[in-house]
Amino acid sequence: MEIVQQILFVAALAATIWYITKRVRLIARAINLGRPENRFDHADERLKTMLLVAFGQKKMFTNLLVGVMHFVIYAGFIIINLEILEIILDGILGTHRLFAPYITPVYPILIDVFEILAFGVLAVCVVFLCRRFVAKVNRFQPERHREMTRWPRTDAAIILTAEILLMIAFLTWNASDSVLRDRGVGHYGELQGIVPDFLISHYLKPLFTGFSDTTLVFYERFAWWAHILGIMAFAIYVTYSKHLHIALGFPNVYFSDLQPKGEMQNMPEITKEVQLSLGLPVTTEPDGSQTNDNGEQPAEVGRFGAKDVQDLKWINLMNAYSCTECGRCTSACPANITGKKLSPRKIMMDTRDRLEEIQQGWKTNGDDYRDDKSLLNDYITAEELNACTTCQACINACPININPLDIILQLRRYRVMEESQAPASWNAMFSNIENNMAPWKFSPSDRFNWAEQVNESK
Template sequence: MEIIQQIFFVVVLGIMGWLVFKRIHIIKNTIELGKSENRTDQPALRFFTMLRIAFGQKKMFDRPVVGLLHFAVYAGFLLINIEVLEIILDGILGQHRLFASFLGGFYSFLIGFFEFLAIAVLVACVIFLIRRSILKTERLQPSRHREMNGWPALDGKIILLFEIVLMIAILTMNVADTVLQEMGSPHYVITGDFAFSQFLKPLFTGWTENSLVVYERFAWWLHILGIFAFAVYVTYSKHLHIALAFPNTYFARLTPKGVMNNMPEITKEVKSMLGIDSDTGESVVPERFGAKDVADLSWKNLMDAYSCTECGRCTSACPANITGKKLSPRKIMMDTRDRLEDIGRIMQANDGKFVDDGKNLLGDYIIQEELLACTTCNACVQECPILINPLDIILQLRRYKVMDEAQAPGSWNAMFQNLDTNQAPWKFSPGDRLNWADELK
């Protein structure tokens, strides 16, 4: 019977690994559709930024209570995986509590620490579920934000319930294990009571040895199969940020948020007109100004889309959204990811090649009204806990509408004309700019 369990475990582990690898390959290929962009400068600063923002969760603590709860889930996820390593080795080798034999008394302390983390995760997930479903935190509600309708709203609740079940499984597995130890049941290594699960022993009072073995094995399999399913699930979920937060913060922009990236071709043309460009070579006209589809964006823009946590902090801080405009920075990122997902499915069906489906990010996913509402205030960039930049995507899409399709509001065109003739947005001579100061004398 034991060898059958080992074979089954190895097969399931292999299937999980293959599914995760396949999904990672698709995500990698779609990110690589983006334009090249050098984000390898100042490696020491980038590494420190990653440690501070992704590992240290610094921006989450801008809201201390939520930050503390999120850190509990995050730390629990990272550290409890050490016990998952033992469970995986037990499953492959047909052993039980493999590390107990050489860790001795420290093993019970370690499992007790993991139980403390499990309880912290359990409490945090229950609170987060209450905030979503009962208290109805505004930025997470589909009734207020259309991008949260359907799957996005359900996804957050599924993950929370998933983690609650997994934590209950690991705690009850431990208490059933210790009760079986006291009974002298074979296969169960003597470790003694664990810090928190020992208080759950009354739940198993009166259980027969066979019943306890069945439950312990059920909880063991539920926990590890749940972990395997979770590993596959997160690659399709907003919780992919668990992994991508680290590279995303490492490759984040290091320049001040207010600095906008000018198009080199336009910069060269302006300098040439002003007579300050020493390069007399012929200007190269790009195939497209700005961005129409995801392939016109940079690979970092596309990584941002996959990294989005859908927390809505960007949207809750957006002045355009607050005043009722259609713009939602979170939706911009989710729409970009949706486009990438659609392209990924097309590539899968065509041996890794993209076949034009007649759709574009601009128009089919994101509409002009959303783009025009943006004030470029950078509030969304400032708020993001993992340094995503929705504004960069908005600007590139807007550049395409204005420069390639010549579709800009009349007021914008008047401003552009004034900039061209008067070097200012206002319709008066540059020599009259300081006339307002005369009234101060």
């Protein structure tokens, strides 16, 4: 019997690892569709940001209570995973609480900590479900936010419920195991005197005292398997879900923008054109390198701005996969607050949905397949793009430094420079700047007229 369980366990573990590897490769390939950009510079500053914002969850504490609750789940996720190591080794070797005899004095302390966290995670997940579906926190409601369609809401419910079930499995497994140990049943009894009762599961023991030995062993095995298979299934599920932020949140923060939020990225390929048209010496190649001596044209200039995900930078695509759809960006967006169609969260969700659609195309039609859809128009409309005030409140609000504004601005560039699709009044503003050196129709020679009034009394 033991050996059958071991074989099944190894098979399940191998299948999970194989499948997740496949998923990770696919997601990495999708992110690499983006244009290259060096985000490996300033390692010190990036590391510091990651420690503060990702590991330290700094931005989550804007709302202290929610910050603390999220921290409990986060700490639970990180720390309870230590216990997974023992569970996996037990599963492979057919042992029971492998570490207990070797680290006898600290073992119960460790498990107590895990149990406290497990209980905390369970409690917070219940609170979070209530916030979403009972207290109806505004940013999660489909009546108010059209991107909160059925799947994002179901996804959230699945994640929270799965975590609750996993924690119940973990705690009741410990409780049933304690009862078996007390009764001295088989190998469970061998840990009598080595492993004591645990802090939380101790209170659950009365649930199991009425069980026969056989039923109890069955439940102990069921809970153990449910817990570990549940974790494996959850790990796979995460790769399809907004919950991927538990993994990508860290690199996403590491690679996040370091420049001031107000700075828009330069387009060196345009600098060259402008320098030529002004009759100035050309100082840069489109890739930012110095020009070569004979002034040869660069190989090829891509499209200006972004029409589809391939035109965005890889970090924009990693941002999309890291987004957990919390909606803090959208709640801070002045356009969204005042009822415009723009929602920064939707920009991120659309970008990920478009990437998923491309992956689906690869699966059904081969790796070179390109459909004729695009992020612009098929997902994100001009009305949304045109509503943005570039105020950067969305970037500021994001707990993991996602930048929806960067995507919006790249899509705007495409619409204006490749399609000449600016709103008419923007075209008027452009021509005023071009002809009058100001966004309004004033004569440039009148620009200094204000100085005549400097000595007039008020």
